[in-house]
Amino acid sequence: MKRIAFLLVAVATVAGVVAFTAPASGHADEEAAPISGVTIPPGYRDWRLISVAHEEGKLNDLRAVLGNDVAIRASREGKLPFPDGTIIARLAWSYDPLEESSKAFGHPQTFVAGPPKNGVQFMVKDSRKYASTGGWGFAQFNDGKPADEAVQKTCFPCHETVRARDLVFNHYSP
């Protein structure tokens, strides 16, 4: 009886985890990106953090790089190349001065994330399927819709500049 009770608690826990995790980003079955055919991975907003970044100039955003479980494990171990099944997500938001901080300091001191900006990008590792682009399928989505082909074509050449790091710019931040 104790054993059954334990099992039921375990089942309830699993059900709870699934129920709680599901609603975050229900973008399943959406349109595939041109070239790679990558779609928005369901629940990606719940993935764990790899690192953060800031782009100046025209992009002018604050960004977070999240990874699925395969990506997190590989990033922590620092082993290259990333294994098939790795998915890395790059989210970005506008780069906004925090009002209270600007008032307190008399100049912008703290910058926080405003509304989403510059789309959401994904890198999906499948060394056979994406052999011609370094083993990665690239995709950018703006407001949930794939960006056009001209935009998608810019991903690989840019990431190729870090071929020595398996085309991944960010390191895991402990």
Add this chain to the structure above:
Amino acid sequence: MKRIAFLLVAVATVAGVVAFTAPASGHADEEAAPISGVTIPPGYRDWRLISVAHEEGKLNDLRAVLGNDVAIRASREGKLPFPDGTIIARLAWSYDPLEESSKAFGHPQTFVAGPPKNGVQFMVKDSRKYASTGGWGFAQFNDGKPADEAVQKTCFPCHETVRARDLVFNHYSP
């Protein structure tokens, strides 16, 4: 028999999740911070992302704000005050120009997270225990050790400037 098999799969899944989640930040049983008595919550590095930020000036860092499940749920719903049990973690890393990007653009364009910097901070909501500091217990840890009392004393007055947001600076970034 089918039911037992299902239960065993569920147990294995729970065990798997626990086994995979555990090694991230094994800081349990560490020293408590002065004033609040807050200790480093085990596994906080695996928590989900609330938002990101950049501090200029002396702090000069890139930061991520993570939350436990209670914090994530409350942040997404945008309801104030945060419920008891909320824990918010602020991680920070040095603000470093990305070498490849600087070369390509001829000036620093992309800033990425370097080594950890400015400690790790936690806000723990317990409206009774921490009634005298707005319902929050504050703590900063440098290299896994609590910062001294003078540092801990600076948390509450600064966060009090956003009392209308229940002392929390960051919003949830979708």
